[in-house]
Amino acid sequence: MVVAPVGVGFGQQALALWARRNHRAVVRAPSDIGREACLFIPQRRRQIESVHLDDPEEGLFLHETDLAYTRGEWLAALGTAREGYAEESYHLSQGWPEGLLIAAQLSERQDAIPLLHHPLAQAHLGRFIPKDVNRDTLSRLASSPLLIPELYDFLDLTPGLIAELYDRGLLYAADQGYRLPALLRRVLHQPMSPERALELAQLLASKHLHDPALEILREHQLWEAYLELIVETYAPRTGVQVLRERLSQVPLSHRGLEAYEYLTALLQRSSGDIEGAARRLQSLQQRASPRLQAWIINALGVAYGMQGDCARAAKYFERGLAQTQVSLVHGRLLHNLGIARLHLHRYREGAEALAKAVSLYRELGNHAEEALSAENLANAKVFEGYPLVALAEFSRLSPIHLSPLAQVNMGRAYIQLGELEKARQALLRARLKASEADNQRAVKYSEIVQAQVALLEEQPELAYGLASGVLHATQEADLRGEAHLVRSQVEFRRGNLEAAREELAHAANITFSHKTEAVRQGLRPLEPTLEEAREAGATFDVAQLLMLKGDLTSLREALSLCQQNGYGLLLKHPFYSHHWLPLIKADPSCWAAFPLSIQTFGGFRVSFLGKTLDLCGFPTRKIAALLLALALHARPQNREVLAEQLWAELNHPLDSLQNAVSKLRSLLLPQLISSSKSQLSLNFPVVLDYLEFVKQARAFLETSEPGLEDFIQRHSEPWLPELADLFPLERSEVERYQHELWAMVAEQQEQKHSPLAVVAYRHALALDPYSERAWQGLIAAYERLDNPEMAAKARRSMAEALRELRD
Incomplete structure (x- = not known):
């Protein structure tokens, strides 16, 4: 069943x-809805509440915003109209479907009467105007593009009236309030006094509803207030086209205002002419009013930052902060100072500035700006080397509003944790979101971090290709620096030291990693770089540099940092884990930090200290089986029992056991196994998927926890196919739980x-073909699907299986 929207003129x-x-x-009444597929066109919203479906997925409930046309769809539909007509009609109608019908009909006429004043349009729209509501009330409804509870008293409207008109479909829900269809509102709209219009716009702006506030100011030609509101609310993420369109509304008589000139400079900067914008802002700064000075200082700082001069940018932001107090521009200055400090490798100070911006925006009640600064604070925690803190901060933000660059930095955090699959997923989400928004800059950032993942997964050709693609596609210094860093790392691992050095000379970027890589390649002194990393607050790089230093004291400090911050990459990855060997050999107390990981579902696989082996990597399958036998038990195992379990067919099983241990x-x-005269045990902690599976399977069977289907899908592969004959009890237990x-x-x-x-019953029967419970369930499932032929076939198979079991 499809349920149409109630809103008038929305494509019914x-x-x-x-x-x-x-x-x-x-059908137009709930009582007429039957079991067959239908379209229900409700006359009142309350009728939708009486629609009850056995399965919610069987109904498609359309909202008014689902049927509104986009600008592109609208322009395409009126492609043959006279020049400017399609754009003008879209601006008046804002995608209202009925408005397109009217615009299309009038586009064929030769008269040049404006759409809004055309008698045919007036007559068409009159059909939607309720006759039982007086015109003055409707005019007050039309005073604001958006109706929110805070405006009701101001406009002399009652909540009961709003609820009634919403129920009838004259109003529809959107953007935290209610709207009239835009074209209908324009017919009903009556201008108010400038003072009252300004107050109404200020009420909306105080709730951060800037678009409707700007619309009211524009309708009443309050151009100074209009420009001031744009000054306070414009940010680069708003988009160049939006700013250009808003400025185009300003009449020539008001384009000499300082706010207009300031916004024109921002448009120039956002369009790529950074140097020209900076000159214009410097000129304006000399004659601007005190009220605009702080905004100009902030804009100049951003321009210098975009040119790569972050030190100069930071000085401008600091200067602006000294001249302002608690205000929106003060928050912008704090935010931008934080970003500049990150680029200057002053991560701790950058995070502090961003934290202050978050606090200030919270105090001002500006949740949109607070969310943006909070996101960048989480980004700063990644650069500081606190991935667990960063991911916790990201999780507090709305996934809908999380930017593609934040997703990229989530990928960086997962890399630090050594969780490369999660990093890949975060980067995929970043790329998809960036592509949808046509944000090529974020696409390139996702590609460069993807290149880092490829390098860690020993795919140097892919890493080099991704980095080269970024270099060919952008001139942004920071992106190019990260791309050169990846290419340098690839060349260094290939043994092309000169090429690596040349790439590294161009690798400066927001991260500290190019300096750490220079130490690794022997191109930069270790001690001064270590001190610089400590001062910057680059904890992940501090840990790496301590590992490169290599003495036991440094390795202990590095291990402490890895454990505190979850640096799984440094603990487990082969690029880094060999650095720990001196500490492991000298200090048994650190062994708990280096678990032995064994995978048994789908095949035998061992990971330890950066080395990964499948069964082919062991001299014999029984030597691999000995490792698993020791891993299965937390306590020491008797030598004779192990020898008998694995080498009973030989004359000297204990000798074979000792050879396998060696x-x-x-x-x-060498320190892997502890041995005594009668017992053997592992010295290192074990992460064994079999033990985790058994523990979680019991929990599902006892408590019906959520996530069962995902869990069994992840553990549906055969258990230990190459060695199962040596562990029959464990295999039987796994298959029973499966x-x-x-x-x-x-x-x-x-x-x-x-x-x-x-499908699920068939999986169960593949594991136990004699389960009467599963056969009965399969038969019932086929019958419910109205498939008697398959149900009968399942009955025959069940009878045959049970007969075989009895025999």
């Missing part, structure tokens, strides 16, 4: 035509009447 006729063409009934020590680490969990999934899907129940 077009939807009815679509329904009839697709042989769907068109091979494992040689392969992974069977029971798939049966649970199937029963849950059955409760939802989902056809996926059949």
Whole structure:
């Protein structure tokens, strides 16, 4: 069933035509809704509340905003109209579907009467104006493009009236309030006094509803207030086109105002003419009023930062802060100072400035600016080397408003944690979001961090190609610096030291990593760089530099930093983990920081100190089995029991056991296994997927925790296919749990009447073909799907399986 919106003129006729063409009934009362597919066109919103569906997914409830036309769709629909007509009609109608019908009809006429004043348009729109509401009340409704509760008293409107007109569809919900269709509002609108219009706009602006506030100021030609509001609210993320359109509304008589000249300079800067914008701002600064001075100082600082002179930019922001107090511009200066300090590798100071900006915006009640500074504060925590703190900060932000660059920096945080798959996912989200917004800068940042992931995954060709693509596509200094850094790292690992040095000479960027890489390549002294990293607050780089230093004291400090901040990359990745060997050999107390990871689902795989081995990496399969046998138990294991379990067919099983122990020590680490005359045990902690699976499976069976389907999907591969014959009890336990969990999934899907129940029951039967419970469930699922043939076939298979079991 499709439910049309209630809002007047939002395509109900077009939807009815679509329904009839697709042989769907068109109903206008809830009582007429049957089981067949239909289009329901409610006359009141309260009627929608009486619609009850067995499965919510069976209904498509359309909102007015779903059917509003975009600017591009509107212009395309009126492509043959006279020049300027399509743009003008879209501006008047704001995508209202009924407005397009009117505009299309009038576009074919030869008269030049403006759309809004055309008698045919007036007559058409009159059909939507309620006759039982007096015109004065409707004019007050039309006074504001957006109606919010804070305006009701000001406009002499009652909540009851708003609720009634919303229920009837004259109003629709949007942007934290209610709207009249834009073209209808313009017909009903009556200008008010300048003082009253200014007060109304200020009420909206105080709630950070800037677009409707600007519309009121523009309608009443309050150009000074209009420009001042743009000065206070414009930010680069608003977009060049939006600023250009807003300035184009200002009449020639008011283009000499200092605010207009300031905004023109911002437009010039955002369009790429940074040097010209800076000259214009410097000229304006000499004659501007005190009120505008701080904004000009802030804009100049941004311009210098865009030119790469972040030190000069920071001085301008500091100067502006000294001249201002608690205000919106003070917050902007704090925010931009924080960003400049990040680029100057003063991460701790940058984070402090951004934290102050967050606090100030919260005090001012400006949630949009607060969210932006909070996002950049989370970014700063990544550059400081606090990935866990950064991810916690990101999680507090709305995912909808999280920018593509924030997603990129989430990827950086996951890299520091050593979670490369999560880094890849974050970068994919960043790229998709950036592409949707046509934000090529963010796309390139996602690609350069993706190149870093590729390098860590030992794909140097891919890493080099991604970095080269960024260099060819942008002139932004910071992006190019990171690209040169990746290419330098690739060349260094290839042994091309001269090429690596040449790339590194151009690798300066917002991160501290190019300096750390210079130390790694022997091109920069370690001690001064370490001190610089400490002063900057670049903790991740401090840990790396301490590892490069390599003495036991430094390694202990580095280990402490890794444990405090979760630097899994430095602890586990082969590019870094070899640095820990001197500490591991000298200090058994640190062994707990280096777990032995063993994967058994889908195949045998071992990871330890940056080395990863599958079964082929072991001299024999039984040597691998010995490692797993020790990992399965927290306590020391008896030598004779192990020898008998693995080498019972040989004459001297204990000798074979000792030989296997020697091979494992040689392969992974001499300190790996502790041995006594009668027992063996592992010296390092173990992360074993089998143990985690058993623990979580029991929890699902006992408590019905959420996430069961995802869990069993991740553990659906065969357990230890190459060594299962040596661990029959464990294999039997895994398959029993897999069977029971798939049966649970199937029963849950059955409760939802989902056809996926059949798939889950088949998984369960593949693990235990004699389970009468699973067969009965499969038969019932087929019957519910109205598939008697498959149900009968399942009955025959069940009978045969049970007969075989009895025999």
